[in-house]
Amino acid sequence: MNKTKQNPFKPGAGYAPPLLIGRDDDIDDFVEGLDNGPGAPSRLMRVTGARGIGKTVLLSKFAEVASARGWEVIRESASEGLCARLVAQLQPPARGRHDFTLNPSVNVAGLIGGSLGAYHYESPQQMPLTLAGAMRERIGRLEKRDAGLLIEIDEAQAVDKNDMIAIANAAQAMNVENRNYALVFAGLPSMSSKWLNNDATTFMRRAEPHALRDVPLSAVAVSFGDTFEGTGMILAGDPLQAATEATFGYPFMIQLVGYYVWSQARRNHPDDPEVTIEDAQAGIGKALTRLGETVHGPELDGLSSVDRTYLLAMAQDDGPSSTSVIAERLGKGVNYAGNYRARLLEAQVIENKGYGKVDFAIPYLREYLREHAAFYRMSAESGE
Numbered sequence: 001m002n003k004t005k006q007n008p009f010k011p012g013a014g015y016a017p018p019l020l021i022g023r024d025d026d027i028d029d030f031v032e033g034l035d036n037g038p039g040a041p042s043r044l045m046r047v048t049g050a051r052g053i054g055k056t057v058l059l060s061k062f063a064e065v066a067s068a069r070g071w072e073v074i075r076e077s078a079s080e081g082l083c084a085r086l087v088a089q090l091q092p093p094a095r096g097r098h099d100f101t102l103n104p105s106v107n108v109a110g111l112i113g114g115s116l117g118a119y120h121y122e123s124p125q126q127m128p129l130t131l132a133g134a135m136r137e138r139i140g141r142l143e144k145r146d147a148g149l150l151i152e153i154d155e156a157q158a159v160d161k162n163d164m165i166a167i168a169n170a171a172q173a174m175n176v177e178n179r180n181y182a183l184v185f186a187g188l189p190s191m192s193s194k195w196l197n198n199d200a201t202t203f204m205r206r207a208e209p210h211a212l213r214d215v216p217l218s219a220v221a222v223s224f225g226d227t228f229e230g231t232g233m234i235l236a237g238d239p240l241q242a243a244t245e246a247t248f249g250y251p252f253m254i255q256l257v258g259y260y261v262w263s264q265a266r267r268n269h270p271d272d273p274e275v276t277i278e279d280a281q282a283g284i285g286k287a288l289t290r291l292g293e294t295v296h297g298p299e300l301d302g303l304s305s306v307d308r309t310y311l312l313a314m315a316q317d318d319g320p321s322s323t324s325v326i327a328e329r330l331g332k333g334v335n336y337a338g339n340y341r342a343r344l345l346e347a348q349v350i351e352n353k354g355y356g357k358v359d360f361a362i363p364y365l366r367e368y369l370r371e372h373a374a375f376y377r378m379s380a381e382s383g384e
């Protein structure tokens with residue numbers, strides 16, 4: 001077998017992994033939606049899950065599937081001016097448009113009012129009409145050749161309310177006209193509560209929910225074996241088991257462990273294809289450090305100091321924590337602690353384990369907190 005030089009694993013946000021594990025059902029649902037025509041439930045989807053669970057790469061997979069059927073795909077991520085960018089993308093490239101790039105007025109896409117190529121609007125109130133018009137036009141062209149349009153919106157938890165209302169109204173207009181299109185939102189779990197509780201966006205409630213979870217370890221083991229084999233290496237037996245278990249089925253960790261175990265083996269013995277247990281252990285260690293830097297640190301930084309104190313109290317246990325014991329450790333009433341628990345549950349940092357127990361939902365967060373307890377306690381005391 002040929003040995004390749006390049007590490008096949010992709011531990012970076014949005015990079016397609018060598019094998020997309022455990023998402024067959026979601027992909028099948030999406031395909032079924034395309035096949036069954038306008039009105040099929042999975043033509044409107046919301047994909048949710050924690051950071052690093054694989055939402056963005058699933059959107060890429062959907063885009064690939066749709067493109068293979070001759071569909072066109074528009075991808076956007078939530079940030080200011082989302083709808084204006086959608087309208088701009090919906091327009092077919094004007095012939096000779098590049099001739100005008102030096103004229104700034106041509107590319108102005110203001111938020112308050114402005115001109116987007118053929119579409120003019122005076123105020124945000126007009127955006128739904130503008131967006132619907134642009135969608136109708138583009139989808140109409142595609143329908144003539146029996147194709148459709150897929151629109152994907154990533155980081156949907158951060159979409160501006162007016163943008164969401166415009167998208168909802170435009171989508172509603174397309175539904176009424178039985179248009180050949182599909183719309184997929186992806187975002188953190190908070191997007192569900194944010195948009196589902198909003199009257200103006202009840203249409204989100206009809207979106208088919210796809211809550212992404214960690215993938216089964218059996219599938220991780222098979223994919224590790226195959227991916228190493230694909231580059232002329234052998235990962236089997238105890239090293240394979242150690243590497244697999246270290247991932248906890250968390251997709252980002254799968255890529256980290258794969259990446260560092262692969263590179264350790266290549267570095268330690270370039271001419272021997274078989275991964276040893278030492279390679280596996282060293283690789284797992286590096287993967288853990290990287291996980292801390294890229295996931296645990298930023299996740300904890302995004303929480304309030306009381307949230308972090310709650311987590312520190314949990315980290316004293318080796319397994320699930322009793323919520324009343326946590327309240328005691330915090331020196332607070334059960335209700336007070338309950339508020340913080342609810343927030344951490346919604347952020348999917350912790351999960352319910354039944355009978356008044358909670359546990360960490362992010363792999364190795366307990367260990368990370370223990371290692372960095374002094375630092376987080378200090379920042380709690382200084383009120384940061």
Ligand SMILES: Nc1ncnc2c1ncn2[C@@H]1O[C@H](COP(=O)(O)OP(=O)(O)OP(=O)(O)O)[C@@H](O)[C@H]1O
Pocket residue numbers: 010011012013014015016017019020021022023049050051052053054055056057058215251252253254255
């Ligand atoms: N099903 C999967 N199987 C294997 N690896 C995966 C899978 N899904 C994602 N990954 C890998 O996990 C990492 C994170 O994926 P991705 O960026 O899609 O996550 P995300 O949910 O969009 O995260 P964020 O909320 O930070 O945007 C990437 O390195 C990607 O290659």
Ligand SMILES: [Mg+2]
Pocket residue numbers: 013014055056057154
């Ligand atoms: Mg993403």
